[in-house]
Amino acid sequence: SRSINLAVIPGDGIGPEVVAQGLKVLGAVLPQDVKLETKEFDFGAKRYHATGETLTDADTDALKRHDAILLGAIGDPSVPSGVLERGFLLKLRFLFDHHVNLRPSRLLPGVPTPLAGQPEIDFVVVREGTEGPYTGNGGTIRKGTPHEVATEVSVNTAFGVERVVRDAFARAQARPRKKLTLVHKNNVLAYAGHLWTDVFNRVAEEFPEVTTDYIHVDAATIYLVTDPARFDVIVTDNLFGDIITDLAAAVSGGIGVAASGNINPSREFPSMFEPVHGSAPDIAGQAKADPTATVLSVALLLRHLGYDAEAARIEDAVSADLAERGENSRTTDEIGDALAGRVAG
Amino acid sequence: SRSINLAVIPGDGIGPEVVAQGLKVLGAVLPQDVKLETKEFDFGAKRYHATGETLTDADTDALKRHDAILLGAIGDPSVPSGVLERGFLLKLRFLFDHHVNLRPSRLLPGVPTPLAGQPEIDFVVVREGTEGPYTGNGGTIRKGTPHEVATEVSVNTAFGVERVVRDAFARAQARPRKKLTLVHKNNVLAYAGHLWTDVFNRVAEEFPEVTTDYIHVDAATIYLVTDPARFDVIVTDNLFGDIITDLAAAVSGGIGVAASGNINPSREFPSMFEPVHGSAPDIAGQAKADPTATVLSVALLLRHLGYDAEAARIEDAVSADLAERGENSRTTDEIGDALAGRVAG
Ligand SMILES: CC(C)[C@H](C(=O)O)[C@@H](O)C(=O)O
Ligand SMILES: CC(C)[C@H](C(=O)O)[C@@H](O)C(=O)O
Numbered sequence: 001s002r003s004i005n006l007a008v009i010p011g012d013g014i015g016p017e018v019v020a021q022g023l024k025v026l027g028a029v030l031p032q033d034v035k036l037e038t039k040e041f042d043f044g045a046k047r048y049h050a051t052g053e054t055l056t057d058a059d060t061d062a063l064k065r066h067d068a069i070l071l072g073a074i075g076d077p078s079v080p081s082g083v084l085e086r087g088f089l090l091k092l093r094f095l096f097d098h099h100v101n102l103r104p105s106r107l108l109p110g111v112p113t114p115l116a117g118q119p120e121i122d123f124v125v126v127r128e129g130t131e132g133p134y135t136g137n138g139g140t141i142r143k144g145t146p147h148e149v150a151t152e153v154s155v156n157t158a159f160g161v162e163r164v165v166r167d168a169f170a171r172a173q174a175r176p177r178k179k180l181t182l183v184h185k186n187n188v189l190a191y192a193g194h195l196w197t198d199v200f201n202r203v204a205e206e207f208p209e210v211t212t213d214y215i216h217v218d219a220a221t222i223y224l225v226t227d228p229a230r231f232d233v234i235v236t237d238n239l240f241g242d243i244i245t246d247l248a249a250a251v252s253g254g255i256g257v258a259a260s261g262n263i264n265p266s267r268e269f270p271s272m273f274e275p276v277h278g279s280a281p282d283i284a285g286q287a288k289a290d291p292t293a294t295v296l297s298v299a300l301l302l303r304h305l306g307y308d309a310e311a312a313r314i315e316d317a318v319s320a321d322l323a324e325r326g327e328n329s330r331t332t333d334e335i336g337d338a339l340a341g342r343v344a345g
Numbered sequence: 346s347r348s349i350n351l352a353v354i355p356g357d358g359i360g361p362e363v364v365a366q367g368l369k370v371l372g373a374v375l376p377q378d379v380k381l382e383t384k385e386f387d388f389g390a391k392r393y394h395a396t397g398e399t400l401t402d403a404d405t406d407a408l409k410r411h412d413a414i415l416l417g418a419i420g421d422p423s424v425p426s427g428v429l430e431r432g433f434l435l436k437l438r439f440l441f442d443h444h445v446n447l448r449p450s451r452l453l454p455g456v457p458t459p460l461a462g463q464p465e466i467d468f469v470v471v472r473e474g475t476e477g478p479y480t481g482n483g484g485t486i487r488k489g490t491p492h493e494v495a496t497e498v499s500v501n502t503a504f505g506v507e508r509v510v511r512d513a514f515a516r517a518q519a520r521p522r523k524k525l526t527l528v529h530k531n532n533v534l535a536y537a538g539h540l541w542t543d544v545f546n547r548v549a550e551e552f553p554e555v556t557t558d559y560i561h562v563d564a565a566t567i568y569l570v571t572d573p574a575r576f577d578v579i580v581t582d583n584l585f586g587d588i589i590t591d592l593a594a595a596v597s598g599g600i601g602v603a604a605s606g607n608i609n610p611s612r613e614f615p616s617m618f619e620p621v622h623g624s625a626p627d628i629a630g631q632a633k634a635d636p637t638a639t640v641l642s643v644a645l646l647l648r649h650l651g652y653d654a655e656a657a658r659i660e661d662a663v664s665a666d667l668a669e670r671g672e673n674s675r676t677t678d679e680i681g682d683a684l685a686g687r688v689a690g
Contacts (some may be wrong), residue, residue, distance in 0.1 A: 081532045114460055115459055123644055137501070140536045143356050150537045151498050153497070154478070154483070158494075159492070160489075162491075171647035188430060188435065217588055225595050242530075246563035246564060246567050278424035
């Protein structure tokens, strides 16, 4: 009999509220014969304040013993900027080698967008997750003096670029339009840009059915608001991916519905799924948070574990729910109930 | 009697077409007693193909002898990506220490925007122009092998950050709303982020009337499409500035109307003014290019040289022209004539 051994990290702010709905929908969609075991972890601001810890070796050992991780959100204004980001979120991406950071964008009918004319949006960004300017390389000399120099080193390897580019080509190949766009800034960041472009062009030869193009990251932001329909699959660097996926979320229904997966395709370590939004402490505890992004992250999680039909059921439920949502606001729980009802039906 | 000694670089593609209109409007707006002298330079793809040169020492010496530089656009698909960008555009920004890269965004009435609901947009981005990931620091080892490693080093100095932050505070202070937003990614790029944040907070103490806030670059792209009215002046790093100013241009009327200045406030070297758009070889020679961005760049040039009234006349002319533009398309020359007529009037 099948089983899913899930690590759950509710986290800070609205994290616990949205994760509760994600688990509700997960429970409702899974067939009877699948045994779901969950274990909750207390990472985040509270634990940090109590113990000074963000993620210990014992923590990662415990997390490793799971099939996947569901994360709500981590972060609180009471913790200095960067401490939880680097001490927990990024640390886990690096330790568990989450090199495919997957961020789909679909503008569903009935969903408000800041763009005029309700354009067609249905693409997925494959953001590299373990290299680029995110490696923490760099340093500071003469800190706090008028002669301070601070550096950040973007590290890019053929190994790291090739595996994520290959993953993106495979995803493009599996989609109807079969189109892959490389986003970089190879006219300025020439060393990294050359590596990315070179690897991209080489891997492209193995995927003759996939149409390819290249766009500078600055121009990509223009297309995301003037012609988002041109994108099918995008592959990009860690930092560019961070930036353009927030913009992509904004134009395709907002971060209330943007899901993401921090994926280790080899399954050597558990992958982690989380909404793109943060902990939103300003609305925490008010039952106002939209759990849709978390529920869609559960769908990504299920697909990663091979439950394709269940993932599709969740995505269909969300589409139907968004189409009928209308103007009247519902609580976090009501949205979760509605989605759970649909997937169970 | 007063004089302006102007270096003109028409460049590639539509560059010469739009520069011709910029000069036409400049000639029309200047008072009789101002002697305008222009000298044309042939930088760009043609010169590169003929001589292999992008910008020689003799060239920069010649450019130095001018009060300012007006640039159309540089770049052509026949030249490998990066050669003219790094060999000319960036080289000049660095040699002439153009550390204030000024990019205003205003959505004028009647101008189409991809955003729904015609939001209010009137802000200016002060992009650092001589540091960050643009310094060309970095390198490649084992090029072309499966073990290639490519690095890019973002270099940030207290000196470089402070002068541009100070410039941005002064600009914010001079505007009615007096608001300055720092855009960075200090939760991940901690070394550079700390320097920027620290300098920003210190300089803020000297400008008690200016309201300040901080936004991560990824979140900034969200606000640029959901709530652009929140911005007054933005100060940011070279790369983040590159990205968000293209997005800013896209939402506030498109790159057809986006002007920019590469400014050396000390006037030690001439500043350079140019439209944000590129050489657009696909529409070159067809009289289709919109010269408005170049004409607005001429206004920035005039303001830099102290001709505030003339700069304002050009900006008013552009506003009036855009408001009355309507649907029928005009040639490059017709738009230039209309603007020249208005400023002369
Ligand atoms: C919180 C932060 C470290 C993170 C990132 O920059 O990757 C976030 O913005 C994201 O996109 O998941
Ligand atoms: C052409 C390129 C080098 C340049 C930049 O990246 O600065 C351009 O995008 C700009 O914004 O002026």
